[in-house]
Amino acid sequence: NAGVMQNPRHLVRRRGQEARLRCSPVKGHSHVYWYRQLPEEGLKFMVYLQKENIIDESGMPKERFSAEFPKEGPSILRIQQVVRGDSAAYFCASSPHKDTEAFFGQGTRLTVV
Amino acid sequence: SQQGEEDPQALSIQEGENATMNCSYKTSINNLQWYRQNSGRGLVHLILIRSNEREKHSGRLRVTLDTSKKSSSLLITASRAADTASYFCATTNAGNMLTFGGGTRLMVKP
Numbered sequence: 001n002a003g004v005m006q007n008p009r010h011l012v013r014r015r016g017q018e019a020r021l022r023c024s025p026v027k028g029h030s031h032v033y034w035y036r037q038l039p040e041e042g043l044k045f046m047v048y049l050q051k052e053n054i055i056d057e058s059g060m061p062k063e064r065f066s067a068e069f070p071k072e073g074p075s076i077l078r079i080q081q082v083v084r085g086d087s088a089a090y091f092c093a094s095s096p097h098k099d100t101e102a103f104f105g106q107g108t109r110l111t112v113v
Numbered sequence: 114s115q116q117g118e119e120d121p122q123a124l125s126i127q128e129g130e131n132a133t134m135n136c137s138y139k140t141s142i143n144n145l146q147w148y149r150q151n152s153g154r155g156l157v158h159l160i161l162i163r164s165n166e167r168e169k170h171s172g173r174l175r176v177t178l179d180t181s182k183k184s185s186s187l188l189i190t191a192s193r194a195a196d197t198a199s200y201f202c203a204t205t206n207a208g209n210m211l212t213f214g215g216g217t218r219l220m221v222k223p
Contacts, residue, residue, distance in 0.1 A: 004155075033211055042201060042215035043156070048208075056210050091155060099143050099205050104155035 004094050005074075006105035013082050013112050021077040021108045025094030032075045033093045033102060034060075034067060043091060049075060082112045118214050119202060125220040132189040134217040136202030137182075143205045145178055147187050150199045150216070159187075159200075194223040 005024040013019050025032050030051045035043040045059040049069040060067065064082075069075040079086055089109050093102035120135045136145070144163045148156040162169045162178045162185065169176045175188040189196055199216045206212075 035213070040218075043213040045210060045212050048210050056208055058210075089153075093156070093211070095211075101146060101158040101161055102203075102211055103158070104148075106155045107153075 004092055004103050004105035006090075006092050006108050008108060009106060011108055011110045013110065015083055015112055016081050019079040019082050019086070019110055019112075021079075021090050021092075021110070022074045023077070023092030023094075023105055024074040025092075026096070026103050029094035029096050029103070031095045031098060031102075032069050033095075034075070034077050035091045035093070037089045037091060037107075046077070046090075079110075082110075084112050086110060087112045119200070119217040121217060122215065123218045123220070125222065126192055128192060128194055128221055128223050130192055130221075132192050132196070132219055132221070134187045134200050134219070136185045136187070136214055138185075138202075138204050138214075139183065140206055142180075143207065145176075145185050146203045146205075146211075147174075147176060147185075148201045148203060148213075150201065152198075156201065189219075192219075192221045194221050197221045 007022050032049045034046040037043050047060045047067045048056040052071055064080045066078045089107045091107045093104045095102045118137050126132055146161045147159045150156045160171050160176050162176050173190045178185045197220050199218050201213050201216045203211050203213045
């Protein structure tokens with residue numbers, strides 16, 4: 001069984017470009033979470049999706065950031081017009097039901113130059 | 114804003130000693146979970162304790178939950194160098210959002 005797969009593992013973007021981060025949840029999992037982590041810090045919640053629906057996006061900046069989890073295909077976290085402050089590790093997690101353990105991907109490390 | 118706050122932020126012990134990490138949270142929860150993260154890697158789930166449970170064990174791990182004090186503790190007994198990692202508590206609430214604290218960085222010296 002494949003775990004949560006995130007790609008790319010590393011992504012370098014110039015300021016102003018777009019970053020698209022992909023997350024394939026564990027097969028059968030319908031709950032997806034995205035988190036951002038700066039070095040030596042905890043995980044900051046960004047958005048929680050449940051198949052085609054955004055349940056909670058309170059942690060995601062309203063401008064430049066968007067997320068989706070389509071019926072078919074991976075969940076996508078999209079950052080438009082990236083700035084240096086967007087540089088971080090972005091982790092995706094999935095779970096089969098609410099209130100159960102979450103399985104994490106290895107993260108995408110975004111560097112904005 | 115972060116729901117959980119771990120204490121201490123950093124802990125250094127000798128192999129064989131026990132390590133205790135604490136987590137406090139602010140609002141009512143459905144469950145509380147502990148995760149481990151090795152440097153630069155994804156998080157690995159360790160243990161989940163529900164709001165109606167007070168204590169749970171898994172191997173060398175023991176977790177307690179005190180909902181009246183809104184706190185939890187993670188005890189790792191007979192620590193090993195391989196336990197060196199960051200440990201995070203996370204809570205789920207009625208909205209089912211999984212929210213993490215800032216973590217405790219544990220160093221176990223051989």
